[in-house]
Amino acid sequence: MVHTTAPACSPNIAILGAGAIGQLMYHQLCHTSPNQPSHDVVLISRQSHTQLQPLRFTDIKGQIHNTDAVLLGTKDPRLNEVKLLLVCVKAYQVEEALIPLLSKLSPQCHIILLHNGLGPHIAVSTALRPYPEQGLTLGTTSLAALAINQWHIKHTGVGVTQLGHYCGHPLANHLHARIQAIASQEQPVEWHQPVLAVLWQKLAVNAVINPLTALHQCANGQLADDEYREQITLIINELVAVAQCDGIELDPTLLTERVYKVIALTSANFSSMYQDVTHHRTTEIDYINGYICQRAQHHKLNVPVNQCLATKVASLS
Incomplete structure (x- = not known):
């Protein structure tokens, strides 16, 4: 049951996007920082008013935790206290959800984009120019x-x-430490500078697994079959050529090994794009293979395999 009376809180860290990953980050930040004040971490609501929302979290060991989370309303003046904002919405939701909030956040707020694909960082970095003390991590x-x-x-x-830091003011040391506190041997937190090369490597994994599983309606492991090998090679080679024009040097052999390793490690999983297509939801194709096509067009390159995949998935969603 939602409590509609405005709860007391002093929001130091906020999470935009209360889906599975957004709530996971909320619980991890809360449970790894027991000495922090109550409601130091909040979720940002789509509603204008603030409310208290009971949450249930089943951790990796199967233990259940119940928490009353503050859903901070979009008109709550305490948005101005938020020093760190984790953006956990889908790639196609980033601009619409985030940019109207920028003027309401602390002038020193640091933003972390945590979504599949690439592209929103370009619009967000442009929108941050009027806020010189804010910063952006990808x-x-x-x-x-x-x-x-x-x-x-x-x-x-x-x-x-x-x-990794992308633009604006770097992340303050105490906030860096809060993020680092969620790390463990099983779930490390790595910091990379520059960060874009790492995101292009992740993009390669997504550009193979997401559209192929969505189009063939299969689990990730099926992509290890020989029938997909040539297409996977072409996807990766096109991506490497585009990344090179963007100043990102990638080794196609190492990238291919990484893709097949992820396919093996997640063999029983169904990709997010498979699930989006199955449930007739909007996919993030424009920010995965579509982003490769967009950057290729900018550099006047042809990427027919990625273009074909982007077109086919777009027609399904």
């Missing part, structure tokens, strides 16, 4: 969570979270 995570229902998530997979 990241990606292979942590996995499953939504049991809207307000109950289950932590289903450990993995690495990779982050």
